[in-house]
Amino acid sequence: MRLYLTGADGMLGTALTAALREDPSTSDWPVLGVSADDFDIADADAVHRSIDAFRPDVVVHAAANAIVDECEANPELALRVNVTGTQNVAQACRRHRSRLVYLSSDYVFDGARTPPGGYREADAPNPLSVYGRTKLAGERISATVADHLIVRTSWLFGGARERTDNLLATIRQAQRGQRARLVYDQYGCPTYTVDLAHAITYLLTRDEPVTGTVHIASTGSTSWHHAGALALAAFDPDLARTHAPEPVALDDCGLLAGRPRNSSLSSDRLAGIGFPMPSWYDAVHRFAAALADAAAVDAVPVGEEPAGAAPVAAAPVPVPAGAGR
16 A cells, blocks of 8 residues: 655654554555645645655645634635645545545534534534635545545644644743643643544554544543643643643634634544544643653663653644644
């Protein structure tokens, strides 16, 4: 199986590359990862040349502009990346009869009347922002590919950039003697990129191809403030006592784009396929433990090992602070 991955240097792209390499069922797959450093996803000729040369069996399209307020301020750029880019990828998939896996978002929903247990795949979207509308447009474009899978996910963390990862930013700010400001009255399913990558890998290796739309998000829901406070406490209880995140109301953030109040997703379909997602609570603890282990290793002189240090899971460790993406 030849797999082509856009957005390979992003939070999910990094985690998915690691998961594919580590899984015995996919470790021998030829994988080509591309990013904005290679070419402009909105350049049809460049996209087609790259995909034509590799001739993939499956394309995972993770490239996107996922900074919500940036999309709101510059809708032309959001359309260029999230819509035109997806059109180019989908056209190449149709020509090569490649399977298309498209990464979408909980922000296609308005969060006004969230069903008990979270939104399901058949629930009607109603995005509140330019970002959400461009992701929904990308879903509809992807659905024109005969063999397609649309993956909606939620509130990602587990990358390496504070600008796009609320939990990482909370911990790093506390280490600098600052208190993060995190929203307490918006709810979703914080999802570890490592878990998302493993779930996608699982879906790609089923004997019967999984098609249509699948939600992949941690079980349960919470606010960024609750998740951030938990992550900091798990990482360093002393820092959590002295630099706990400050709760802030969504309406007081001065954000450009509308956000759903509760965009929690139900991952029941995924569980029915055979991959139950862990809880957000468990995911946050594992993320914090991986960061703490990495910090312990970094603090030890070369040639020594910290007592009892566990190996760090392959966890690439993206959202204006405390308000979703």
